[in-house]
Amino acid sequence: DADVTQTPRNRITKTGKRIMLECSQTKGHDRMYWYRQDPGLGLRLIYYSFDVKDINKGEISDGYSVSRQAQAKFSLSLESAIPNQTALYFCATSDLSGPHNEQFFGPGTRLTVL
Amino acid sequence: AQSVTQLGSHVSVSEGALVLLRCNYSSSVPPYLFWYVQYPNQGLQLLLKYTTGATLVKGINGFEAEFKKSETSFHLTKPSAHMSDAAEYFCAVSFRSGGSYIPTFGRGTSLIVHP
Numbered sequence: 713d714a715d716v717t718q719t720p721r722n723r724i725t726k727t728g729k730r731i732m733l734e735c736s737q738t739k740g741h742d743r744m745y746w747y748r749q750d751p752g753l754g755l756r757l758i759y760y761s762f763d764v765k766d767i768n769k770g771e772i773s774d775g776y777s778v779s780r781q782a783q784a785k786f787s788l789s790l791e792s793a794i795p796n797q798t799a800l801y802f803c804a805t806s807d808l809s810g811p812h813n814e815q816f817f818g819p820g821t822r823l824t825v826l
Numbered sequence: 827a828q829s830v831t832q833l834g835s836h837v838s839v840s841e842g843a844l845v846l847l848r849c850n851y852s853s854s855v856p857p858y859l860f861w862y863v864q865y866p867n868q869g870l871q872l873l874l875k876y877t878t879g880a881t882l883v884k885g886i887n888g889f890e891a892e893f894k895k896s897e898t899s900f901h902l903t904k905p906s907a908h909m910s911d912a913a914e915y916f917c918a919v920s921f922r923s924g925g926s927y928i929p930t931f932g933r934g935t936s937l938i939v940h941p
Contacts, residue, residue, distance in 0.1 A: 716869070752933060752934075754832075754931045754933035755931040757928070757929075804869075806929075812858045812875065812920070814860060815870075815872075815918075819869045820868075
């Protein structure tokens with residue numbers, strides 16, 4: 713079984729709808745991240761969490777919110793989706809023990825907002 | 827501002843040729859450096875990383891990278907490309923932000939391998 717899972721894998725929705733993307737991990741890591749990937753722009757950080765009570769905004773948090781329900785679960789919500797939020801979304805985890813630790817990524821959620 | 831730059835959004839090589847993917851960063855303090863690979867329809871996975879010590883780092887699948895502090899570079903190389911190397915490659919740097927290190931990714935380089 714995959715260490716970092718994301719649901720759904722694909723989602724098509726309409727402008728104005730509320731959408732939740734979910735991420736679960738079995739790695740026991742404290743840090744979790746949400747990124748979006750757009751062609752030519754690489755990965756941009758939306759939100760990150762160092763533990764259940766610690767949530768931080770990334771460089772592009774406007775229009776998004778998150779919830780860290782447990783150490784293993786980190787959800788991303790789009791309260792009112794808009795077409796320019798169409799992208800590939802990745803969840804990632806890393807160990808708290810140091811900055812040299814790599815991130816582990818989920819398979820991604822492809823979101824299309826019509 | 828701290829940043830990561832990958833030169834070339836696409837790099838095309840013939841099978842068996844040298845692969846060179848460029849990454850430069852801007853930072854006033856030594857960073858932690860990573861290369862990730864993304865195969866089609868998959869998430870990213872770590873190729874290699876530099877933290878401290880030896881500046882030439884070997885990774886999986888025959889890739890290696892050299893940290894050059896004077897050039898603020900961390901270029902990725904492979905002596906002989908294989909068709910299976912076709913993928914998107916991302917350079918990432920952990921910069922210190924406040925009391926924590928936050929990873930920052932380059933825009934990615936798509937490696938195309940011709941038969």
